[in-house]
Amino acid sequence: METISTYIQTHGWIAQVFLIVLATATARYIAKIFFDRLGRQFEKTHNLYDDALLAAIRPPVGMAIWVVGISFAAEVVGRVSEAEIFTYVTTLREVAVLWLLIWFLLRFIRYVETHVVEQGYRKQAIDQTTVSAVGKLLRASVIITGVLLVLQAFGFSISGVLAFGGIGGIAIGFAARDMLANFFGAMMIFLDRPFSVGDWIRSPDREIEGTVEEIGWRVTRIRTFDKRPLYLPNSIFTSLAVENPSRMQNRRINETIGIRYDDFGVLEDIVSDVESMLRSHQAIDTDQTLMVNLVSFGPSSVDFFIYCFTKTTVWTEFHVIKQDVLLKIGHIIVSHNAEIAFPTQTIHIQPEPGLEPA
Secondary structure (H helix, E strand, O other): OHHHHHHHHHHHHHHHHHHHHHHHHHHHHHHHHHHHHHHHHHOOOOOHHHHHHHHHHHHHHHHHHHHHHHHHHHHHHHHHOOOHHHHHHHHHHHHHHHHHHHHHHHHHHHHHHHHOOOOOOOOOOOOHHHHHHHHHHHHHHHHHHHHHHHHHHOOOOHHHHHHHHHHHHHHHHHHOHHHHHHHHHHHHHHHHOOOOOOOEEEEOOOOEEEEEEEEOOOEEEEEOOOOOEEEEEHHHHHOOOOEOHHHOOOEEEEEEEEEOHHHHHHHHHHHHHHHHHHHHOOOEOOOOOOEEEEEEEOOOOEEEEEEEEEOOOOHHHHHHHHHHHHHHHHHHHHHOOOOEOOOOOOOOOOOOOOOOOO
16 A cells, blocks of 8 residues: 555556546637537628627637646646746746737737728728738737736846837838838828828839739739739839829710711701710719810811710720710711711822813
8 A cells, every 4th residue: 555655656647647647638629619509600690790709719718727737747747847948937937828819819900900891891981001001000019018028027128129129220220121112001091091092003103003802011012904913112203203092983985076078067066966865875974074166177188076985894894885975976977967087188280370170
């Protein structure tokens, strides 16, 4: 009996470690069943935040159960072991729990940022650029706070770290001027909002044109119309003129059409019919400027112009409408027995003096 008692005292930690690991695995299995049932309940609703909470919390909680369980098992082993690493188990557990909490918050913010713009969660649309900016700020705040808490857990003084950051910030600022310029350029984009994710932009100053895919803290990614990615430092937008055709209210039709001089007698009727056609066209915005007027006597044609705006701003729809308008103008000209002019020259030959014309 004395031998058995001595053996238990010497090797009893093995049973303790086994029971702790078994309890940890059991707790992890129970947590999985709980989250599965909770997920089935959440599927019955269309609430963004309970879906985000469930999606964000499952992996960190599962990992936290194992971290806590294994750390307690390590403490048991540390009682019979002289290895120095076991003296850091408590600190490492605190740090691990902190990082799991940070991981949960980052996952929650990312899920909300990704899905808050979906119509299934919201009736009113939310601007993707604003959502992205808020998400980036929240993630940066969580990460910075987490790093400070971890440093404190390791015994560092937060006030000393902040003081060092204030002194070193000057040197870092000089060394990273371009990075800071890009950061503040991103802030200007988020605040002034000259364009958003999904907008079609172009610059008259440089050969830049495409659809905005992402606005980051350092660069903005644009997808050109030949499907190539274009990466622009954000600092460039502080001095670059940017056009945003996506925010147009209308698209303009501005065309000049010439008819033959032989058809000058019906020009007034043609202009009147074209104007009537445009004012009755369902795709033309009659609240905007609409003009159809004789504009010039050209070298080989009498020219009139049309100036109007479509209701749509979609590029493909605009060209369909413009085609329809031009075809109808062509039919109007033909209906008046007139023709659209093309470049011609008329040569008048004067007979020589004293000669009778043939």
